[in-house]
Amino acid sequence: MSGVPIRSADYYFARGDLVLQVENVLFRIHRDILSAHSTFFCDMFRTPSSDSHEGESDDRPLKLxxxxxxxxxxxxxxxxxxxxxxxxxxxxxxxxxxxxxxxxxxxxxxxxxxxxxxxxxxxxxxxxxxxxxxxxxxxxxxxxxxxxxxxxxxxxxxxxxxxxxxxxxxxxxxxxxxx
Incomplete structure (x- = not known):
């Protein structure tokens, strides 16, 4: 898929602290919840990133x-x-x-x-x-x-x-x- 990503109808939370893009859909969810249930995300969030703003906004989502x-x-x-x-x-x-x-x-x-x-x-x-x-x-x-x-x-x-x-x-x- 290409084009402008769309927000998930069900999983784009106003108080979410992570914007995650899966294919062409943006999810605004919670790092703590992902970390609690996924070793992959837990390790990812512990590792320093070269882009400290990645995942903070729709313009700079963390891409899965x-x-x-x-x-x-x-x-x-x-x-x-x-x-x-x-x-x-x-x-x-x-x-x-x-x-x-x-x-x-x-x-x-x-x-x-x-x-x-x-x-x-x-x-x-x-x-x-x-x-x-x-x-x-x-x-x-x-x-x-x-x-x-x-x-x-x-x-x-x-x-x-x-x-x-x-x-x-x-x-x-x-x-x-x-x-």
Missing amino acids: ARDLSSIESFTILCNLLYPKKIGVLPPVLAGELETWAPVLEATQALQMDSAREYILSKLEEDRLNIPSVAARLLGLIINYEEASDVLKLEYNGVYLIHSRPYPSTRRFSLLGNDS
């Missing part, structure tokens, strides 16, 4: 590289950091992996461990929808050590039920189970 997060993923991360209602976070459903996969990638890049743990735990809770997305889900969970054994076992169970012919003892042990 596209390979760290898309606008869609960063907006969802803001939904987690700034819930609209106290204690009510966005639903994470296994059937919406196309939405959550890039968000998980962004949590990895931005070192947002607690957000990644939350997303993975909610995927685990949505067990009824795991069979419909089992292969895609496996592709995600093998990349994150925070994925619980329960989530991995749920995938293995779906795999075993739907495998024809049933896997050999050797193949079963490769799935992470001792037989």
Whole structure:
């Protein structure tokens, strides 16, 4: 995207102390909140910058590289950091992996461990929808050590039920189970 950046409709706070540009959207959010939930931002804010005014205004935003997060993923991360209602976070459903996969990638890049743990735990809770997305889900969970054994076992169970012919003892042990 090019052109003049636009302000986020939901995450441009008058008292925010950081103007962050993701793609063509400006977010005015809080350094303390980002630092509390992201090792990446915490380390960045501790490191002296050659431009001491970067991130202070719309004219000099701190620009987040596209390979760290898309606008869609960063907006969802803001939904987690700034819930609209106290204690009510966005639903994470296994059937919406196309939405959550890039968000998980962004949590990895931005070192947002607690957000990644939350997303993975909610995927685990949505067990009824795991069979419909089992292969895609496996592709995600093998990349994150925070994925619980329960989530991995749920995938293995779906795999075993739907495998024809049933896997050999050797193949079963490769799935992470001792037989």
